Amino acid sequence: MPPTSPYEASHAEDRREILDEIARLRDALTRKIRSSVKGSTDGIIIARLCAGLTLDEWDEIIQDGHFMHWLALPASGDATPHLARLQRTLEELAHQTRHDPLTGLANRRAFEKVLKMELERSYRSGTSLSLAILDLDDFKAVNDTYGHLCGDRVLVGIAGTLLGHKRGYDLAARIGGEEFALILPGSGLMQAETTLMRLLDESRGRQVTCEGVADPVGVTCSAGLVCTKGKMHLTVERFIGMADKALYEAKAQGKNRIVKAPIPDLLETPQATLVHAQEKQFLFTGPDT
Structure with missing residues (x-):
């Protein structure tokens, strides 16, 4: 390597000084922002001539x-x-x-926003909407045995499987460390289950090669699936909760499987149906005495 010229040395020194100055300013502003009142929309733009x-x-x-x-x-x-x-x-x-920086999938924030929109759309139009929440089985053992870099490669591989099995208008998201979600607008329970079965089959056969690891590394997935027919209004929290409960049941049953939650529309009679039934009872039998 040729010796550094005086110009190059001066240029490098200038860059270091600029980096140090901006870093000090960033740290000071970060401390100020953390100590500010939460939810404040006030702010300023700081300009510095270089x-x-x-x-x-x-x-x-x-x-x-x-x-x-x-x-x-x-x-x-x-x-x-x-x-x-x-x-x-x-x-x-x-x-x-x-987006999640590791996998490129939607992150938790985007997932919840899209799910809320799709739940409202399903209720307005009376169409089906399915949600699957997937969790990698025994993923901690992968990190502990092969290291976090290998674990990251496994996560990226599962993300690729999700992307390969979703339609253009479905949403695949990473919503936790080894937890993923798939929003399937317009999919009924059977169609969504078929999609998940293909996805889990591919994940079972996917092997990841990690540096310094002799054998390819693979994992399986467990999944909880919930579907609404759009007959009743559901909150994001309740819909996710039903999928989560089904996921926990899949884990309890031995992992590497799909468990379907009950269809919420069939668990409760919509209020409009109750009112209609009460009106019919009044017309044919009169008021209760």
Whole structure:
């Protein structure tokens, strides 16, 4: 490697100073934000002129310091490259708020938002909606035996299986450490179960090769499945709770299987049906005495 020139050394020193300054400011602002009143919408934008700094150099700095939330605009000249960079940054940040960074699936926040919307749609239109919650069996043993990097590869592999079996309008999400979910709009219980059976069959046969591990690593999944016919209004919490209960039952029965929750529409008679029945009773038998 050739010796570092005085220019390169000076350039590297400038970058270190900028990195240190931004890092100190970020830490101070983070402490301030944590001590602020929760839920406050007040805030400011802080600008700092960095004379002579180019957009390419700024890209290197934000990568080195992980300053992805920091935005840059030119002091003069054509702002188009900077605005394009700003747009890409905003798109990346929006994607990060909705997706799990490891698997690329929707995260818990996006999952609950979509599930609420689909439950409302199901109730308005009277159409079926199914939800599956899946959990990897004995996943802790994978991390303990082969390490977390290998565990991450297993999680990415399961995410790929989910993506391979969902339709374009289904939603696959990672909602916990080794817990995943699949929202299936328009799917009845039998159709959703068929999809899950294929998914679990593939997951049983999927083997992941991990560095430093002699044999491929595989895991199985347990799944809880719940379906509504759209005949009654259901909250996100209740619908998830029913799928979770079915998942726990699958674990208790020996894992590596699907357990279906009772259809909530059949557990309770909708209020409108009760009113209609009471009206018919009044017409034919008169009021109760």
